[in-house]
Structures are given as structure tokens and as C-alpha cells.
Amino acid sequence: xxxxxxxxxxxxxxxxxxxxxxxxxxxxxxxxxxxxxxxxxxxxxxxxxxxxxxxxxxxxxxxxxxxxxxxxxxxxxxxxxxxxxxxxxxxxxxxxxxxxxxxxxxxxxxxxxxxxxxxxxxxxxxxxxxxxxxxxxxxxxxxxxxxxxxxxxxxxxxxxxxxxxxxxxxxxxxxxxxxxxxxxxxxxxxxxxxxxxxxxxxxxxxxxxxxxxxxxxxxxxxxxxxxxxxxxxxxxxxxxxxxxxxxxxxxxxxxxxxxxxxxxxxxxxxxxxxxxxxxxxxxxxxxxxxxxxxxxxxxxxxxxxxxxxxxxxxxxxxxxxxxxxxxxxxxxxxxxxxxxxxxxxxxxxxxxxxxxxxxxxxxxxxxxxxxxxxxxxxxxxxxxxx
Amino acid sequence: xxxxxxxxxxxxxxxxxxxxxxxxxxxxxxxxxxxxxxxxxxxxxxxxxxxxxxxxxxxxxxxxxxxxxxxxxxxxxxxxxxxxxxxxxxxxxxxxxxxxxxxxxxxxxxxxxxxxxxxxxxxxxxxxxxxxxxxxxxxxxxxxxxxxxxx
Numbered sequence: 220x221x222x223x224x225x226x227x228x229x230x231x232x233x234x235x236x237x238x239x240x241x242x243x244x245x246x247x248x249x250x251x252x253x254x255x256x257x258x259x260x261x262x263x264x265x266x267x268x269x270x271x272x273x274x275x276x277x278x279x280x281x282x283x284x285x286x287x288x289x290x291x292x293x294x295x296x297x298x299x300x301x302x303x304x305x306x307x308x309x310x311x312x313x314x315x316x317x318x319x320x321x322x323x324x325x326x327x328x329x330x331x332x333x334x335x336x337x338x339x340x341x342x343x344x345x346x347x348x349x350x351x352x353x354x355x356x357x358x359x360x361x362x363x364x365x366x367x368x369x370x371x372x373x374x375x376x377x378x379x380x381x382x383x384x385x386x387x388x389x390x391x392x393x394x395x396x397x398x399x400x401x402x403x404x405x406x407x408x409x410x411x412x413x414x415x416x417x418x419x420x421x422x423x424x425x426x427x428x429x430x431x432x433x434x435x436x437x438x439x440x441x442x443x444x445x446x447x448x449x450x451x452x453x454x455x456x457x458x459x460x461x462x463x464x465x466x467x468x469x470x471x472x473x474x475x476x477x478x479x480x481x482x483x484x485x486x487x488x489x490x491x492x493x494x495x496x497x498x499x500x501x502x503x504x505x506x507x508x509x510x511x512x513x514x515x516x517x518x519x520x521x522x523x524x525x526x527x528x529x530x531x532x533x534x535x536x537x538x539x540x541x542x543x544x545x546x547x548x549x550x551x552x553x554x555x556x557x558x559x560x561x562x563x564x565x566x567x568x569x570x571x572x573x574x575x576x577x578x579x580x581x582x583x584x585x586x587x588x589x590x591x592x593x594x595x596x597x598x599x600x601x602x603x604x605x
Numbered sequence: 606x607x608x609x610x611x612x613x614x615x616x617x618x619x620x621x622x623x624x625x626x627x628x629x630x631x632x633x634x635x636x637x638x639x640x641x642x643x644x645x646x647x648x649x650x651x652x653x654x655x656x657x658x659x660x661x662x663x664x665x666x667x668x669x670x671x672x673x674x675x676x677x678x679x680x681x682x683x684x685x686x687x688x689x690x691x692x693x694x695x696x697x698x699x700x701x702x703x704x705x706x707x708x709x710x711x712x713x714x715x716x717x718x719x720x721x722x723x724x725x726x727x728x729x730x731x732x733x734x735x736x737x738x739x740x741x742x743x744x745x746x747x748x749x750x751x752x753x754x755x756x
Contacts, residue, residue, distance in 0.1 A: 274739060343674035343738045351745035352640045355732045356704050357670070357677030365668030366685055366702075373666075373720055418669040466640060468685045468700040473665065 223317045224443035224452045225601070226436050227255025228564045231330075233431035233552035234400040240272045240281060240332040243432040245288040247557075248328045251434035252289065255446055259291035263322035268299045268309030268329035269556035274344045276332055285328060295322070299556075302348045303505065305329065306433070306559020307460070307588025307597030313437045314455050314599075323438060329560035330432030341428050345555070348591050350466045361425055363467055363592040364506035365417025371474045371508060372419065375523035379419060383410040384529050385507040386423045386549055392536055393546025395576040398561075400429050400552030424507040429552030433561040440604075449604050453570045456583075457492070457600035459485025467592050474523075478596035479516035479587060486585070486598040487518075494518035497600070498581035499569050500540065501562035503589035504547040510534075513587050514542065517598070536579060544569065544577045559588030563599055570603035624728050627657035627750050629699060636696030639688075646697060657701065657726065662686040662752065664722045665700065676737025678704075682715045686724055686752055704732060706753040716754050726750035 229250035231243060238246065244267060252259060267282040278284075282296035301308035306329040316322040333341050346359045372379060387407055393399040405423060413422035443452040461481035464470055470477065487493055494517055502517075504510040511525035519540060520528050528534050534542040545551050545565035548558055566584035568574040587598045630641030634649035639657060644650060667684040682705040690699055705715040706727050718724065732749050735742035 338672060339674050342672060346674055347739050350640060351740075352749070353702055354738075354740055355745065355747050355749055356683060356702060357673055357681045357733045358683060358702060359670060359672070359674060361672060362668050362670040362681070362683055365670065366666045366683065369668060369720070370666040414671070416670070416672050420668075468665075468702045469638065469697070471697065473685065 220318045221320060222440040223314050223437055223455045224440040224604070225455065225563070225567050226438055226443050226446045226452045227251045228435050228567050229254055230398050230433035230561050230564050231431050233398055233429050233554060235334045236430035238332070238430070239276060240269070240278055240330055241284050241288065243332060243430060244281060244285045244328045244330040247330065247432035247434040248285055248289050248326060251326060251328070251436050255436040257324065257436065257446065259289035262291045262294040262324050262326050264313070264316045264325040265291050265294045265296045266299055266309050266312050266325065266327045267296070268305040268327060268560055269331060270300055270302050270305050271344050271555065272332070275336060301595045302590035303503070303555050304559055304588045304590030304595045304597055305556040306562065307586070307599065308595070309560060310435070310563050310599050311458055311460050311597050313435065314458050317437045317439055323442070325437045326434060327437070327560060328432060328434040329557040331554035331556045332430050333428045333554060334430050338428060348594070353466065360592060361417040361420070361506065364424070364508050365420045367473055367512070368420050368508040371511065374474060375526065377526040380407060380411065381526035381530055382420070382424055382507040383407050385504060385510045386410045388529065388535060389504060389543045389547040389549040392544050392577065393550025396546045396551055399546045399550050400427055401546070401550045420506065420508070426505050426548040426553040429554040431552060431554035431557045433557045433564050435560060435563060435567070443604070451571055452604050453567050453601045454604055455599060456602045457486035457488070457490030458597070459483060459489065460597045461485070462595050463593050465594060474512060476512050476516045476589070476593035476596065478593050479513050479589065479598070482596045482598040483517045483587065486600050490600045490602070492583065492600070496583055497540065497585045499544060499566065499579050499584045500542050501545060501565050501586040502542055502547070503558070503587055504543055504549045505553055505589070507549070509589065510542065513589070517585070517587060536577065541579045544574065544579060559586070559597065562586035562588055563601065566601045570601050572603070625748065626654070627726050629655045629657050631655050637690065637694070637699050639699055639701050657688055657699070660688040660690060662688045662724050664718050664720055664724060666720060667705065667718050674738050676734030678713070678733070684718055684724070684752055703749065704751045706751040718754055722754050724752040725755050727753050
């Protein structure tokens with residue numbers, strides 16, 4: 220199996236954009252091609268990570284549209300939908316295409332256009348991933364977060380403030396990310412006094428609705444230096460994907476994300492490392508509680524101890540294990556299909572030493588992208604080439 | 606359209622027979638799941654149904670959602686409850702997610718619940734407005750069971 224390198228990356232401004240999904244994808248795609256020093260017609264495969272362009276704006280067939288816009292025909296194209304983890308699933312597909320030898324040059328572009336919809340409409344599009352017995356009760360992804368947060372705080376005797384500190388940390392990190400939707404700090408009182416969305420969680424415990432796109436270019440490591448210098452590429456040293464139950468209430472422990480544990484086990488084994496070897500991580504903080512659950516199920520901290528790490532500053536940018544240096548979904552924004560790609564973009568920047576003011580000391584980084592409420596998960600591990 | 610089956614308890618129990626059952630699936634390996642699946646978590650085939658109305662339940666956790674989608678009551682208090690399936694049952698826990706019932710039908714105020722509270726299911730013929738959201742109205746049932754606390 221070929222070792223796979225990432226040789227180019229881009230992301231658009233995240234936030235409320237005038238552009239529609241086709242334009243967002245083309246913007247990120249063109250920038251990534253430029254970053255890797257290649258043209259569209261160099262690509263063998265072109266993947267698009269997107270959850271719901273048909274539902275959001277009535278535009279389907281986006282991979283074909285993108286291939287045409289970037290003059291990438293006749294590259295093989297496919298759309299990767301795995302709900303909120305479409306981006307991570309796209310990274311998996313792109314890695315697989317190169318590792319298998321099916322493609323010598325693959326680009327992945329993730330994107331979503333959402334902000335033209337009301338919050339209620341966008342929430343409903345996302346909630347449509349739920350089982351009929353869940354959907355008919357009006358359940359939303361934020362309400363799953365509220366249900367889980369209450370149980371977590373009760374079971375592990377964690378203070379409500381610890382969740383708020385995730386939002387404070389990630390907003391602080393987002394200040395230095397020029398692509399982030401929110402580039403401003405918030406204080407703990409603001410978080411704790413914000414309106415209730417899904418009790419006990421409040422507005423600042425949730426990521427915003429976002430437009431945006433991000434892209435990555437993959438090739439065999441054996442030829443990476445034909446495109447970029449050695450310090451400009453990273454290696455996908457481990458990757459794993461897994462699913463958990465569709466129906467959330469059927470999980471043995473509602474505070475455990477089995478897909479996170481299972482996918483990371485695969486990724487760690489492939490990379491030949493363990494959680495202690497990870498220097499920086501991007502986690503899927505669509506809700507603050509998810510950062511606790513993932514940091515525990517990835518093996519960074521013991522079960523029920525993730526909140527203490529945040530309280531003690533372990534996960535701060537200057538802490539022992541920086542988490543969400545990009546600002547996370549919380550601050551950077553969450554354009555569904557783009558998020559998993561943007562997570563890997565940040566890790567790529569970190570392990571190649573190109574993260575600017577967000578730079579931390581990192582040879583090995585991990586990105587964990589979660590779909591549904593832990594229903595589908597992809598974990599990717601990147602290592603710098605030097 | 607209802608995903609539930611009417612209880613056939615005979616002419617002596619007209620009131621019960623009018624209310625749909627709270628149908629879970631039972632499998633050849635003895636496990637029970639709600640909702641029903643094609644096979645059990647271990648892959649065993651379905652052999653029958655269980656009416657969850659016959660079992661007491663306790664609140665595992667709850668939330669009140671204020672940002673609700675089209676056609677959903679606002680606010681919407683939801684709970685995950687766990688059924689007490691008895692000492693003879695040794696399969697995976699049987700739980701359901703559902704709305705908390707209103708104190709008075711139609712007044713919008715729901716019962717207060719907390720973790721560990723005992724609840725019972727109460728039937729509602731429409732839990733949210735079919736067709737108001739993105740889901741095709743004919744694709745699924747919209748009736749079901751809310752939960753109300755019991756002493």
C-alpha cells in the first residue's frame with residue numbers, strides 16, 4: 220500500500236458568504252491546485268464532501284460541476300456524504316484512492332452553503348439524518364447535545380462552567396485564524412449568560428451555521444517532492460473510519476462515542492502510535508460537550524476526566540496537548556461538508572510549520588470528524604515529512 | 606399512517622384496544638430493541654413484539670430545546686428513558702427518546718422531570734406537524750408516546 224502525502228491545501232473564508240455552493244467549491248479547489256502547483260487536468264480523481272447541497276439550495280451533481288469549472292475533466296468524480304463527517308469521509312476516500320494505486324493525484328474539496336436558510340430550516344435539514352422514531356419527537360442535534368451534557372455533568376460531577384471554558388478557549392484560538400467566522404474572544408460570563416438552546420447548553424455552547432469550503436491535494440509520498448519541497452508536505456500516517464448506532468438512545472453508554480474510539484484505534488494502529496504521541500488535535504466541537512467526549516474516547520484523557528484537562532489549561536494553545544488551534548467548529552464555523560477537510564487543513568498547517576500565529580510545536584497531529592451525534596466518525600493522523 | 610398496531614385484547618377491553626401499542630421488537634437471542642430493527646444487535650432474527658406500555662421506565666436524562674424545527678412545539682422538552690424489563694431480561698438496555706407530556710393537553714406547559722424519575726408512556730396522535738419539516742409526510746408515522754411522571 221502506498222504511503223499518501225498531502226501536498227497542497229486551502230480554505231475559503233468561513234462565515235456568511237454571498238457565493239453559492241458551486242462557487243465556494245471552485246474557490247477552494249482553485250486555491251488548492253495553485254498551492255500544490257498543479258492544474259485541474261493533472262487530477263486523476265476529484266472528490267466533493269458535501270452533506271446536503273440538494274436540500275439546502277437545490278443544486279445536485281456538484282462534483283461534476285466542479286470538475287468542469289476547474290477544467291479537471293475527465294477526472295473520476297464522486298460526492299461523499301456522511302452528514303457532518305462528510306469531510307472526514309472524503310479524506311478517507313481520497314487517501315484510499317491514492318493508497319490503492321487507483322489515482323496518482325487526487326483532490327478533495329469539501330463545502331456547504333447554509334446561511335440563506337433560517338436557523339429552524341437548517342436545523343431541520345441536519346435533523347433529517349435521525350431515525351423516524353427520533354424525528355417525529357422534534358429532536359435536533361443540539362437537543363442530543365443537551366441530553367448528553369446533562370448526563371455527563373451528573374455522572375462525572377463536572378461543573379457547568381467547564382463546558383463554557385471550551386467555548387472561551389476555542390474563541391480565543393479563532394482570533395488568530397483569518398478564515399474563522401468569529402475572530403473575537405468571549406468571556407465565561409457571556410457564555411454562561413447566553414440564551415438557553417438545549418438546557419443545560421446555551422447559545423455559546425454551539426457552533427454557528429456557516430458557508431465555506433476547504434480543499435486538500437493527495438499523491439503518493441514517493442512522488443511528493445516532484446510537486447513541493449520536503450518541508451511542504453505531510454503524510455497521512457493513519458486513518459480509520461467507524462460507525463455507531465443510528466438511534467442514539469440505543470448506545471450502552473450515552474456519554475461514550477464508540478465510533479470515535481473505534482476509528483481512532485484503527486488510525487493509531489496504522490500509524491504505529493498511541494494517543495500520548497499526538498502533539499495537536501482538531502476535534503469536532505459542534506457542541507462544547509463533544510470536545511470532552513472525543514478527548515476521552517480518543518484516549519487523551521480518562522473517561523470522565525476530559526473536563527479537568529480544559530479546566531487545567533492542558534488543551535490551551537500553549538498547553539501540553541493543544542486542541543482546536545484553528546478555533547474549532549465553535550469559532551471557525553461549521554459548513555458541514557467542509558469541516559472535516561478544514562480540520563485536516565489545520566493539522567497539515569501545524570505539522571508543516573505553516574500555521575502562523577497559531578503554530579504550536581507539532582510533529583504529529585490528529586483530526587477527528589464526527590457525523591450525526593457520533594453516528595459516523597473518521598480519525599486521521601498526519602505527520603510532518605521532516 | 607401509524608407504525609403501531611392496534612392491541613387486540615377482545616371486546617371486553619374496548620378502551621385498551623383503541624390505543625396503539627408501543628411496539629419494540631423481540632429477537633431469537635432474547636434481546637429487545639426500540640425501535641425494531643431487521644436483526645438484533647447480535648444478528649439474531651426477529652421473533653415477535655413487546656409492548657413497552659407494560660413496563661415502567663426511568664428518566665436517564667432530559668433537555669428543553671428552545672430552537673425547534675418547523676412543525677415542532679416550542680419549547681420542546683425531551684427525555685431518554687430506560688425501561689425496567691425485569692430480572693429475567695439480560696439483553697442490552699431498552700430505552701426510548703420521547704417528548705415529555707403536557708400537564709394539560711394543549712396548554713404547552715410540560716411536566717417537570719429529573720434524572721431518575723419514574724415515568725409512563727402516554728399516547729399522542731400527532732407529535733409534530735407532518736409536512737412542516739423536510740421529511741416526506743407519508744414516509745413515517747407521526748403519532749407516538751410521550752412520557753409523564755408517576756409517583
